[in-house]
Amino acid sequence: MDIFSKPKFFTNNTKGENAELLVELNSEYRDRRKDAVKRVIANMTVGKDVSGLFPQVVKNMQTEDLEMKKLVYLYLMNYAKSNPDLVILAVNTFVKDTDHVNPLIRALAIRTMGCIRVDKILDHLCEPLRKCLQDDNPYVRKTAALCVAKLWDLDQERAIDNGFVTTLQDLVSDSTPMVVANAVIALAEMQESSVNKDVFVVNVAIMNKMLAALNECNEWGQIAILTSLAEYQPLDSKEAESVCERVVPRLQHANGSVVLSAIRVLMIFLRYLRNDEFTNGLIKKMSPPLVSLLASAPEVQYVSLRNINLILQKRPDILQNDVRVFFCKYNDPPYVKREKLEIIIRLCNDKNVDQILSELKEYASEVDVDFVRRAIRAIGRCAIIIEEASERCVNVLLDLINTKINYVVQEAIIVIKDIFRKYPQRYEAIIPTLCQNLDSLDEPEAKGSLIWIVGEYAERIENADELIENFLETFLEENSQVQLQLLTATVKLFLKKPSQSQEIVHRVLQTATQEIDNPDTRDRAYVYWRLLSTDPQAAKAVVLSEKPPISVDSSADKLSPGLLDELINNISTLASVYHKPASTFMGNKAFSADAVRKAAVADARDEEQIMGEDTVTSPTAPAASAPKNVMADLLDLDFGSSEPVSTPVMSPPTSNSKSGPNYSADLFDMSSDMSSGGSDAFGGMGGMSGMSGVGGLNIGFQQSQSQSQNQNTATSGSSNAFGDLAGFGGFGQQPSAATASQQTQQQKPTQSSTVNDLLDLF
């Protein structure tokens, strides 16, 4: 060995490391050659160019040493793209290797050939691939199966012409489960990119083959099989039952992805089941594995929680007794806490509400401000969902207000406003406590909430006029949301106590119409003014009309049934994490805006009665300024915005404005603006409603209709305007919309002005 150290030292100094490696690669000793190849690979990984050594490295490919062979293959895969001509040097060895006695080497050769994504090699790939697909050894066959997908990816025609697709389809019937699994993986992958979508259609025969292989193949194979099983449409309830029975054992797998894939199959097949007893049994079996997923790494918990959220919307009977496991630990990452909180609310019922309330109260004393706010909102949602518990919730909220922690107080007031809307006339006794905190409010939504309460209960609050007066001092400086509330509250006050407040209302309307540029505020002031001056009775009927309470079925955080079903079909995908169809955030951006709209239109069909003709057709004017069919986009808003609200971080990227998701982000922005921009001509609850979404729309629209019937005096034009305004008030109002929308707003201030213009036109 010593003899060699001298020249090595010498070459090292003169020609650099590559020259030295060159010598080593040609060494007569196998060990030295192997070490040299290892060094070549090491250099390659750190980015040094060792492509010059290609012929020497490839020469070492012909060896019985498996490790050496693999190293050479690694090198080949890396440099094949940059040296396509040289790859041909290796082809002979590859082809020879696919005939090797050792199945491992045959498999390795065919696998590597497939990974060298160079056209030239394709000519030489087909023959060996054909052989390997028919190999006696299952290990070789399973490797070859995947190789067909690689070939397909580069040249579909060649794969079809050579009959590989058919052979692959036959492999689904292979006797070895692993081969079946790989054939399924390859076919599913090819199906996705095939033009006619006829590469892999799951029929009864294929389904049975897959079920037979399911138990025996490894975890990744199981995921693939379960994913493909979900595509199958059972003929009847009986068949669906038997599939479910075969899938249930997969819930007991340690791999979370297997569990969730099995849950997807079960959730889809549940639709076909007609046997209630069986269905209930199945649902019972689904809970424990879902709970167990929560003991995994936080990322796995996150995906699980987002999916559990969907599952609960579809099947509220799952996990009924397991609310405890969703309680947050203080060191859970914030994204996990947020999702747990959502689930806790979904699981809230009259039996566990006390337990949940004390838990939420605990959260409200944590340090993470965002989480504290969400916890307080959650208390409000408890009160709205469970009537019997509303008093306890209010008491908890009062306790929180007494902490005098500023953001806690503000959030609590916003929440209490919603409780007032749900249970009118029930908790007026707490109004004085709320008013004590008047001076500490600096957030528009909290301020607006308190002003709304004062306006709504003006007749019971002795010093209502003083309070309003107090707020009016800073009228011009206020955020438009607060201005709108003040405007409405003042009009309410005037209608309820005309004697005390004539002067105030006059002053407010004058200021609003003359000094405020915001068209929202200004126009509403005009509407009020005209109403009051033409027919005070009509004004009363409009402004003080009885508002429909917030619906228990808080539609804001519920997905539309159409979208929900689509997402259930996609449990354990990115779509299920985003709660959006994959087309809105993935892949071909050029089409995605279109896809968004399509999805929205499809959804809108579900909601047809809710939207009504009127709203769809009226805003034709803004359509000219916006790129495409705005109405469809607006529709989309509603569905698009309902999920990023609960997870604001996930709102689509905002970097370049041409891409699809961004388009929807713009829309979003509009939605948030509209919601904050108010439009609640009828009593001023729209802008800050806690619950709404589609439900909100519904309320708004119906209301406007009933209104227009009531008031004969109002011109038909203005009543139409009300309809629209009220309708749009429903857009994008979600409990946590504020945080999400504020973020988006700050990022893109320019858009909000166009939004205002749009609103103006409405």
Place this chain on the structure above:
Amino acid sequence: MIESLFVLSPTGKVIIEKHWHELIPRRVVDFFNDQVSKAMAEGEDVTREDVLPIIASPKYQLINVYRDGLTYLSPVTKEVDPMMVFEFLHRIPDIMQEYFGQVSETVIKENFVTVYQLLEEMMDDGFPLTTEPNSLKEIVPAPNILNKVITTMGATTSVSTRKMPHGMSNLPWRKAGVKYNSNEIFFDIVEEIDAIVDSTGKAVSCEAHGTIQTNSRLSGMPDLTLSFVNPRLVDDCSFHQSVRFNKWESDKVLSFVPPDGHFRLMSYRVNLPSQQNLPIQVKPSINVGANGAKFDITVSLRNTDGKPVENVVLTLPLHKSTTTLTAQCNVGHSEAAANAGYNIGVEFLINSHSLSGLKVDVLKLFNESYKPYKGVRTMTKAGRYQVRA
């Protein structure tokens, strides 16, 4: 399809990248780093762990796992099962741990070639291929020195030379022709207690997560049946591939042909009732004044069947604004280092104790004639165990 993997250092530099499909340019890492630092700039208390595990970029969905200072980033261009990606990404450090004893930037750099070979074996064209450590060790040899250590420790001893890869025997997880001079099998039952305890000592939520880690050194094709005294305790469980699920469903016994060497036979979860007697009681009393606060925490032993509780560690995170801190302990020692919401993290360990009460009854061996040495150890320790003050 998992197209690519980037392993990033704590500073966001690429340590290794691997592309199983098309090449994804490194730019994506810059975008990712920007998003991470943006997220962390949102609040004082935001740490790297708080960054969302799925981040959208204009072209890719950046799926990432952060573990021990390293980021495992997988950008995907097509709809994918994120759970699968996470499971797979977690396997990478798991396997490196098995191979190198630890995972860090330096360790990866020192073992570039092995890591590359592993990544190549673990995935084929974006689909996970071989991820079982036992099978991988046959295909990719562990680094030499460690190999020796492992040999002396007995993980891969006198097993006859194998030519067939795992996927080729009748049982994919067990190779043929295993032979030991002394046949033995060990079960380690480790229970981790996840609990939230309120200030009165009542458990708000409490569950035990147990695993049965098995080290099998048995010759031939042993067929084992392990039964428990009280299997009904288990609320949910998952098994190693080798366990016959039907047998568990019908008889509540574990029937299996074990793989050779170390493997996790079973994981289970037991929901513990809120009146559960927890092994230790932590009673905090906190007085916050204008110029400081005093925390008195009393820890007392309860219900351990006379087994000693070891390695008790209490962590009381304080707010960042804390300036000075003194800590005293009656027993043991304390470390003071200056986060609020007074929650106390608790760690402890109790040997030969199972809080859930799960007990192994008998292990029976069929199909082979030898009598193996059998060993069972149990241990209970705190998992995510917190006391609210």
